[in-house]
Amino acid sequence: MDYETILAEPINEIVNVEMTPDRMLGVISFSSPKNGGRTLSYEEVIRSIEEKGIVYGINEADVKELVYDKRYDYKYIIAKGTAPQNGDDATITFTFDKDKLNKLRPRENEDGTVDFKNLEGMKNVKKGELLATKTPAKEGKDGSNILGKVLRAKKGKDKRLPQGKNTVISEDGLKLYAAEEGRLEYIDDKVLVSTTLLISGDVDSSTGNIDFLGNVVISGTLHSGFKVQAKGSVEVRGPVEGATIIAGGDIILSYGVQGTEESSLEAGGSVIAKFIQNAKVHAEKDIITEGILHSDVSAGGEINVDKGKGSIIGGNISATNVVSAKNIGSPMGALTDIQIGIKPCVYTEYRELIGVIAKEQEEQARSEE
Numbered sequence: 335m336d337y338e339t340i341l342a343e344p345i346n347e348i349v350n351v352e353m354t355p356d357r358m359l360g361v362i363s364f365s366s367p368k369n370g371g372r373t374l375s376y377e378e379v380i381r382s383i384e385e386k387g388i389v390y391g392i393n394e395a396d397v398k399e400l401v402y403d404k405r406y407d408y409k410y411i412i413a414k415g416t417a418p419q420n421g422d423d424a425t426i427t428f429t430f431d432k433d434k435l436n437k438l439r440p441r442e443n444e445d446g447t448v449d450f451k452n453l454e455g456m457k458n459v460k461k462g463e464l465l466a467t468k469t470p471a472k473e474g475k476d477g478s479n480i481l482g483k484v485l486r487a488k489k490g491k492d493k494r495l496p497q498g499k500n501t502v503i504s505e506d507g508l509k510l511y512a513a514e515e516g517r518l519e520y521i522d523d524k525v526l527v528s529t530t531l532l533i534s535g536d537v538d539s540s541t542g543n544i545d546f547l548g549n550v551v552i553s554g555t556l557h558s559g560f561k562v563q564a565k566g567s568v569e570v571r572g573p574v575e576g577a578t579i580i581a582g583g584d585i586i587l588s589y590g591v592q593g594t595e596e597s598s599l600e601a602g603g604s605v606i607a608k609f610i611q612n613a614k615v616h617a618e619k620d621i622i623t624e625g626i627l628h629s630d631v632s633a634g635g636e637i638n639v640d641k642g643k644g645s646i647i648g649g650n651i652s653a654t655n656v657v658s659a660k661n662i663g664s665p666m667g668a669l670t671d672i673q674i675g676i677k678p679c680v681y682t683e684y685r686e687l688i689g690v691i692a693k694e695q696e697e698q699a700r701s702e703e
Contacts, residue, residue: 346374347364351382351385353386356479357480357481358479359415360388360391362400363408365406365407366406375401376398379397383397383412388480389481390481391413391414391416391480392480396412417485418477418485420487424468424470424492425493426466428466429466430457435457438455440454440622441454442641447642448624457517457518458516459516461512461513462512463512464509464510464511465501465512465518465525467510468509468510469508470508471493474487475487495508496523498519499524500513500527501526501527514527514529516528516530517549529548531564533554536556536557536572537556537577538557548565548566549567549568552570552571553572554571556572558593561577561578562577562580563579563581565582566582567584567585569585569587569588570587571588571589572588573590573591574592574597575593575594576593576596579598581600582603583601584604585601585603585606587607591607591611593612597613598614599614600616600617601616601617604621606621606623607622607623608623608624609624609627610625611626611627612628614629615630616632617635618635619634619635620633620637620638621637624639624644631649631651633653636653636654636655636658638658640658640659640660646662646672647661648669650673651671651672653673655674657672
């Protein structure tokens with residue numbers, strides 16, 4: 335057979351089957367027939383695809399259309415894998431705003447006055463009240479590559495209901511309820527209900543000093559010389575005289591404190607009082623009041639005295655973040671010392687050290703005489 339005869343031999347249409355490295359797409363292209371060669375049938379094209387190992391996600395309608403209508407040397411996607419759909423994580427929905435729950439602030443009335451008796455950020459709950467709901471994690475949906483290999487989906491991550499003290503989880507594990515009546519709190523990512531000790535009258539010789547693991551509410555007066563200590567918060571709805579209050583949480587004084595040199599308030603949370611006069615007050619968080627007079631006041635957060643008269647007169651005032659007031663100092667010459675930007679405990683230690691150094695220097699000077 336001569337060379338010219340060989341060149342004249344017909345060459346049939348050719349299909350080339352490829353796939354992407356991740357085995358998620360199948361691609362074909364065609365080489366045109368020559369010298370009167372024949373075109374491929376649908377069955378032949380499908381057979382070539384399957385011989386390549388592609389068995390999943392084949393679009394047969396597209397393949398049929400390409401048998402009759404195609405561009406040569408052009409790549410067509412004819413098979414697609416399915417990516418796995420990972421399951422959704424479990425979610426917790428609260429029936430309250432947990433971000434605002436512990437941020438106590440006096441309620442401002444429409445006329446511009448401030449209500450120190452009714453605070454925003456406090457929420458009481460009843461036994462059996464719904465606190466949070468859990469939406470379970472979803473399983474997800476498996477996928478497959480074009481070779482038919484199953485691609486496993488990841489199950490959504492589970493979450494536990496944030497059960498704290500005096501709360502109970504339903505039998506199906508999806509709801510959190512209050513097990514006791516009390517004040518709702520959100521601490522260390524836990525929902526808890528704090529029970530409260532209610533003193534319906536005054537704290538005086540008839541009650542003695544108070545030491546309680548929960549919250550304490552006093553409807554009357556806290557008289558001079560008495561001490562109230564609580565692991566939770568302390569609320570006094572009557573006047574506070576020269577007394578001591580130590581609270582792991584907030585201290586709330588509807589009428590404020592008018593004390594003596596023995597008066598001391600110490601809060602692990604915030605202190606909110608109508609006024610503070612002649613008292614030593616420290617709060618790990620904020621102090622909010624309408625007036626501070628001749629007192630030693632320190633806060634780990636801010637001191638806010640910009641409501642009502644908003645005056646700070648006399649004493650030592652220190653806060654880590656901000657001290658805000660309408661008026662600071664007095665034309666009568668009362669010394670008002672303001673310290674900002676240093677933690678009160680550090681500033682107190684500094685003042686004590688200054689005193690120690692001054693005393694040692696004085697003793698050294700006397701010894702050298």
